[in-house]
Amino acid sequence: MSGLPQPRMEPVDGLPTRVRVYEVAPRDGLQAETDILPTAVKAELCRRLYEAGSRDLEVTSFVPATWIPQFADAERLVAGLDVPTGARAVGLVPNLRGLHRAIDAGVREVSVVVSASESFARANLNTSREGAVERAEEVVAAATAAGVPVRGYVSMAFGDPWEGAVDPATVVEAAARLHRAGCSTVAVSDTIGVGTPGLTTRVVRDVLAAGIPVEAVALHLHDTYGQGLANVYAALSLGVAEFDSSVGGLGRCPYAKGATGNLATEDLVWMLHGLGIETGLDLGALAATTAWLARVRGVAAPSNVATALAAAASAVDTPSTAGAGR
Amino acid sequence: MSGLPQPRMEPVDGLPTRVRVYEVAPRDGLQAETDILPTAVKAELCRRLYEAGSRDLEVTSFVPATWIPQFADAERLVAGLDVPTGARAVGLVPNLRGLHRAIDAGVREVSVVVSASESFARANLNTSREGAVERAEEVVAAATAAGVPVRGYVSMAFGDPWEGAVDPATVVEAAARLHRAGCSTVAVSDTIGVGTPGLTTRVVRDVLAAGIPVEAVALHLHDTYGQGLANVYAALSLGVAEFDSSVGGLGRCPYAKGATGNLATEDLVWMLHGLGIETGLDLGALAATTAWLARVRGVAAPSNVATALAAAASAVDTPSTAGAGR
Numbered sequence: 184m185s186g187l188p189q190p191r192m193e194p195v196d197g198l199p200t201r202v203r204v205y206e207v208a209p210r211d212g213l214q215a216e217t218d219i220l221p222t223a224v225k226a227e228l229c230r231r232l233y234e235a236g237s238r239d240l241e242v243t244s245f246v247p248a249t250w251i252p253q254f255a256d257a258e259r260l261v262a263g264l265d266v267p268t269g270a271r272a273v274g275l276v277p278n279l280r281g282l283h284r285a286i287d288a289g290v291r292e293v294s295v296v297v298s299a300s301e302s303f304a305r306a307n308l309n310t311s312r313e314g315a316v317e318r319a320e321e322v323v324a325a326a327t328a329a330g331v332p333v334r335g336y337v338s339m340a341f342g343d344p345w346e347g348a349v350d351p352a353t354v355v356e357a358a359a360r361l362h363r364a365g366c367s368t369v370a371v372s373d374t375i376g377v378g379t380p381g382l383t384t385r386v387v388r389d390v391l392a393a394g395i396p397v398e399a400v401a402l403h404l405h406d407t408y409g410q411g412l413a414n415v416y417a418a419l420s421l422g423v424a425e426f427d428s429s430v431g432g433l434g435r436c437p438y439a440k441g442a443t444g445n446l447a448t449e450d451l452v453w454m455l456h457g458l459g460i461e462t463g464l465d466l467g468a469l470a471a472t473t474a475w476l477a478r479v480r481g482v483a484a485p486s487n488v489a490t491a492l493a494a495a496a497s498a499v500d501t502p503s504t505a506g507a508g509r
Numbered sequence: 510m511s512g513l514p515q516p517r518m519e520p521v522d523g524l525p526t527r528v529r530v531y532e533v534a535p536r537d538g539l540q541a542e543t544d545i546l547p548t549a550v551k552a553e554l555c556r557r558l559y560e561a562g563s564r565d566l567e568v569t570s571f572v573p574a575t576w577i578p579q580f581a582d583a584e585r586l587v588a589g590l591d592v593p594t595g596a597r598a599v600g601l602v603p604n605l606r607g608l609h610r611a612i613d614a615g616v617r618e619v620s621v622v623v624s625a626s627e628s629f630a631r632a633n634l635n636t637s638r639e640g641a642v643e644r645a646e647e648v649v650a651a652a653t654a655a656g657v658p659v660r661g662y663v664s665m666a667f668g669d670p671w672e673g674a675v676d677p678a679t680v681v682e683a684a685a686r687l688h689r690a691g692c693s694t695v696a697v698s699d700t701i702g703v704g705t706p707g708l709t710t711r712v713v714r715d716v717l718a719a720g721i722p723v724e725a726v727a728l729h730l731h732d733t734y735g736q737g738l739a740n741v742y743a744a745l746s747l748g749v750a751e752f753d754s755s756v757g758g759l760g761r762c763p764y765a766k767g768a769t770g771n772l773a774t775e776d777l778v779w780m781l782h783g784l785g786i787e788t789g790l791d792l793g794a795l796a797a798t799t800a801w802l803a804r805v806r807g808v809a810a811p812s813n814v815a816t817a818l819a820a821a822a823s824a825v826d827t828p829s830t831a832g833a834g835r
Contacts, residue, residue: 190734191667191674193707195743341517344821348517376817379783380742381519408516409732409776409813410783412739416706417521442817450735457705457736487735491702491768495670 187467188495190457199424201461203239205370205401206232206448210241210275212433213253215444216480222256224479226263231475232430233267235468241273241294245281261288273334277308282322286329293326294334294370295319297361299354302345303338303374312353316360323364335361336403340371340386341378351386355393362395369400370427373414376407376443380417387421401425404446406432406485411446412454419458426451431473431484447486449473467492513793514821516783525750527787529565531696531727532558532774536567536601538759539579541770542808548582550805552589557801558756559593561794567599567620571607587614599660603634608648612655619652620660620696621645623687625680628671629664629700638679642686649690661687662729666697666712667704677712681719688721695726696753699740702733702769706743713747727751730772732758732811737772738780745784752777757799757810773812775799793818 209228213220220228229242242264248255257274266272274290276282285293297315298304304312323333340354358369371386378386383402391397402418404411404426415426432447449469455462466488473489484490535554539546546554555568568590574581583600592598600616602608611619623641624630630638649659666680684695697712704712709728717723728744730737730752741752758773775795781788792814799815810816 188668188673188703190703190705191708193705193711195707195710342514347514377514377516379516379519379780381521381784382517384521385519406735406813407817408779409738409773410780412735413742413780416739416742441820443813447735453734454705454736454739458707487732487769491733494767 187470187492189466190453192457192459194459198419198458199422199460201424202419202455203401203425204237204448204451204455204462204464205239205241205425205427206237206430207241207403207427207445208232208429208431208433208448210244210254211427212429212445214244214251215434216253218480218482219253220480222259222263225256225260228472228476229260229264229272231468231472233265233270235472236462236464238267238270238463239273240271241275244275244277245284245288245290246275246277250277258284258288261290276322278318279321279325282326282331286331290331292332292334293322294336295322295361295366296336296338297357298338299349299357300339300343300346302343306345307338312357316357319361320364323361323366327365332367333365334368334370334401335364335366336370336372337361338372338374341373341382342375344375351389354386355389358390358395359393362399367399368425369395370403371400372403373405374403376405376410378404378414379410380413383414383417384421387418387423391421397422397424401427403427406443406446406450409443412450415446415451415454419460430469430486431476431489432486433476433484443485447484447488449486449488449492453488513796513818515792516779518783518785520785524745524784525748525786527750528745528781529727529751530563530774530777530781530788530790531565531567531751531753532563532756533567533729533753533771534558534755534757534759534774536570536580537753538755538771540570540577541760542579544806544808545579546806548585548589551582551586554798554802555586555590555598557794557798559591559596561798562788562790564593564596564789565599566597567601570601570603571610571614571616572601572603576603584610584614587616602648604644605647605651608652608657612657616657618658618660619648620662621648621687621692622662622664623683624664625675625683626665626669626672628669632671633664638683642683645687646690649687649692653691658693659691660694660696660727661690661692662696662698663687664698664700667699667708668701670701677715680712681715684716684721685719688725693725694751695721696729697726698729699731700729702731702736704730704740705736706739709740709743710747713744713749717747723748723750727753729753732769732772732776735769738776741772741777741780745786756795756812757802757815758812759802759810769811773810773814775812775814775818779814
């Protein structure tokens, strides 16, 4: 065997043949990390991701710098990006003011966040659950008038660290309002990673039953409890063909110190390519990006695949000791 | 929310209602770790696992101490175990001599290992692929004559670090010979964790098509590439209801330095309980066992669930900073 290991391809009937991997490392990943990266490093991260085949990239957030210092450089970062033809550079906007900043900066697609739980809306969005939806509807209306597509997130859709269980009916209601308002995609988000394939199946089915077409549904999954890929597999069998992920698993879980956060892009792509599902992504280039960023930051990445690929080349040359392993 | 988080239960039609979780931490887990634990610590590990509800426990290996120093205390460990009524204490045996040692020590169930690849048979079992099967057949015959059930492992069934791809036909052949020889269970093993749900589906279907009943099939999965739980979910939908795992994810991957090894019991149980599948295991007691062993060894455990549960209690009391997370 030479070169990096690649997954063996064995398709399963009834799954999508192509999946859109929506890369969130530069925004959601960095937001949860405590070290503030220089703008040049963020730009290089985006450049490497586009080069690895990413076409769907959330690059920054137009929140006030007093809220999240990591994104104080949003305008500068966007100004320096070289977005390939056919690729997207999406900016998160918390409100109308953020939308105007994003448009002024040259961003041509934005994302908004609402909450399925009251507690998260209060703690993280500084409003009520209803207030967050109304604010999002305002942003979608203004963005649509400006010809800017909007991706809508429903946070805490699988559970909430303060409230515990979240009623799927509140998820469906929030998702339906974002869809009706005109969001091009509704991303149902397991913000704290508590979902299993059963809950994923339930929530996705309920969302589809509310009349949101499967092409307009994405999942944003976290790997806090190790369930991310099993949930992706369950959702694939329901036809969902768009998933968020973060290269290297960048992004901690702010609600569980030391725990894993975002689903790692490499782990997701290993599974998808193994299922014969096209992504347009180069697994080796993704892992190299993770290795580069880990060197720059001095922090190891949690991605299983990135770790295994980094180790594989040398380990294959040094066979194990004998002795009835398995 | 008070107490430890628990997965929300949402069953999926068509899956088994009960799963046997075969715990391998004391044997396969410790075999891959480099620190040698005192016999008293191993005994305490087994005691805690039985107390957490484990009924299916592989406790040691009757290999020569010159092969694996970790198991030089096999007889002493077994002599000191207090196995609850209805529970198993299984010992791995590499050959007839190991079987006799195990029986003399009072073990009433054993496991044997064959290889789906020629390279692993040579490097790890000190024989050819065919030689390993013949040796296993000898052991099964002698064990059966002594009234001792045998669990048969087919290693490297999803890929091999030297050869790369492994032909499912060789997996099926080895599994069928173990089954015909009289093994009570055949455990198909993704020793290096390269499988995806597609390959899992393919291999399990081929094994079932060869006439091995699903009740006699188990899967031994590693999480090296993060695919373990997704593969379990795929196998559940084919009716497989027995999975190996290791508490805390104990056990490195000897073929990829720094990479994750055995599927963590807590991660598996979180998914199964979330699917409403009974295991008889207490998730909190498992996580407490992992925390105890990590303290004793001075090594953090890779289990996502163990990490998240350890962090959850304190994190819930300290809500995040504001700012459009998801």
